[in-house]
Amino acid sequence: MVSKVTVNLAIPHPFDLTATLESGQAHRWHREGRWYCGVVYGNMLKVRQNHMGIEVFSAPAEPEELIPLLTSYFRLDDNLDVVYQTINRDPLIADMIDRYAGLRLLRQEPWECLVAFICSATSNIPRIGANMEAIADTYGQRITLQCHSRFSFPSADRLAEAGEQALRDIRLGFRAKYLAYAAREVAEGNLDLEKLRSLSYWDAKTCLMDIPGIGAKIADCVLAFSLDKMEAFPIDRWVNRAMQEWYLNGRKMSYEQVVRWAQSYFGPYAGYAQQYLFHGRRLDRRVRGTETRTGK
DNA sequence: CCACGGCCTGATTC
């Protein structure tokens, strides 16, 4: 029997499922028309937004049981009005907020998020997704929902056991070594991701960056997208370009200098500002089809 | 601190 609920959570502030799931934070969502299919915390989900809220199919847990999980995952506990008031410092960011109102950060599983962004180095969004699926297909558990099958995301233990060569074999490239190392550190308890929540942003970041293959950018992604550090400000080429052109007037600054600048400018929700800048810049490039290659 | 080459691989560009 198929169960379905409309998760009729009061969403008093804007929420845009499409913008949220297609803003490059999460890598295991597949779109089918207006539905999105993904795997979160061992549950396969099929979700769609309507005027009431979010419709959900799920397995193995029933949708009703997953309401707290979904509320957390989609950060429906964030008051976006407050976020917007805080980061809305100028007409440029205001335009992004206006265009993508309801785009939310996600609160993902830290381990899965860390793996995804280890895979992100010198890669691109489709390939990161392919890597994540290959990892799940090979090492996860099968979950079936309405004749579709997906696989849960495997634990660090499981990937530590797999080892570097096996990860290379599923085409992770040079990232296999970093992933194998990180898996071992987490499996052995030397890196306790949940514990990072209780640390300050800078302390948590330092812990993450102790792992080879995790630099400032990847650490910031994990902190912003899974560990509730909303002041984290991941800077990739798109955000960097937005910052250079719109805010820094071409001034040369190191990565961490730009982070500090953004934090002092946008405040404690700098991570939200980053997500809007990133999304806007990326879509812009797509629409125009061409990208000026003067920068690199 | 900064600059640079190398790293796996697949898609896109020339």
Next chain:
DNA sequence: AGAATCAGGCCGT
């Protein structure tokens, strides 16, 4: 068409 180039970085020199 085959060869460069590039993609949501990081590390070592």
